[in-house]
Amino acid sequence: MANDTTTTRQQPAPSDSQWPLWEVFLQPPKGEAHEHAGSVHATNAEQALQNARDVYARRGEAVSIWVVRSEAITASTPEDMGPFFDPGNDKPYRHPQFYKIPRGIRV
């Protein structure tokens, strides 16, 4: 029997390999946008949804759950931080505080 175990270990048993990773997004009940909650391992999307419900929504935290394969997400990198976001950082005229309004007037 010991030999059997060794043989199966060379080709990891399906149960001991890691199932794909899915990122979980929950939508809270009051109409807010979906927000990242964490991740789960699951064999397929259906199971990922069920696992996400059991792990991240035990107290009515969500009215809707999205699961997305982690590898399907494209993210900006920390190295991008400066140049990538620069166009949004040097335009104060996009904020209401940029504009002067006479005292005592509500606009």
Add this chain to the structure above:
Amino acid sequence: MSSKAVQNMPAEDPARVAEFEARIARGESIEPKDWMPERYRRQLIRMMSQHAHSEVVGMLPEGNWITRAPSLRRKMSLLAKVQDEAGHGLYIYCGTETLGVDRQQLIDQLLEGTAKYSSIFNYPTLTWADIGAIGWFVDGAAIVNQTMLAHASYGPYARAMVRICKEENFHKRQGYEIMATLAAGTPAQHAMAQDAVNRWWWPSLMMFGPSDKDSPNSAELMRWGVKKKSNDELRQRFVNLTVAQAKAIDLVLPDPDLQYDEETENWKFGPIDWDEFWRVVKGDGPCNRERLAARRAAHDDGEWVRVAAAAYAAKQREEAAA
């Protein structure tokens, strides 16, 4: 830290380390893709995986009483609490994975007995009152620790802690309610509650870890903003919170040296038996072997579920392809 561990550590670029530490000093959150010193990454993997294992092993002492809870109400609460602990373990494993380590590898380390988990779970739950004491003391101590960790410099860890802290209060209150009910019951019930307090109080104080002067990891973890308070500060906070709670339900904390200090506004407590602490950490607590055996059996017994789920997914993929 051993000198061997230092030798194994790759040399870091001092400029990058300085920039990293400046970010910590500015209170910025460190995220998975950010550059971090290898030592920071390894310390977090160690600390977070031990934390996750503790949540998982923590289900065992309480699971012992699910079938014997004294009422349906208590049974429902305990089931929900134990389910939460499983969830908390998963939140933290998920956070640990963002550091580039496989969850399976962490679980293997737990099953092989090479990973540590909180020593408190190596004590037995002898009576129903122990379930009350665990909720009140053990979850109470965990809340003090995790409230601090919710401000940890590593984003995924901090966010997992926020989620956990929201749920943990129910754990503490259900425990305190159990103790209050027993303490107000018959003399035998009161005695059972007091006995549980006597056995759980000191191990609960040990949960915060060695005293600052004997805790080699603490200084580094505090410098890197993983911990914001020292073991001794957290322990003191827990004692200060608990004294009034014990008094209110007529139970006595088993420490003759417990005394209020007007000057510091702290409850001073007696010496902790650190020999016992190290004995349990090193594997010689009352239930170390039993806990691991139970965890391994649960993993092995779940094998068919994992196999079935994988087979079902494979079949669905085939059908979709056909």
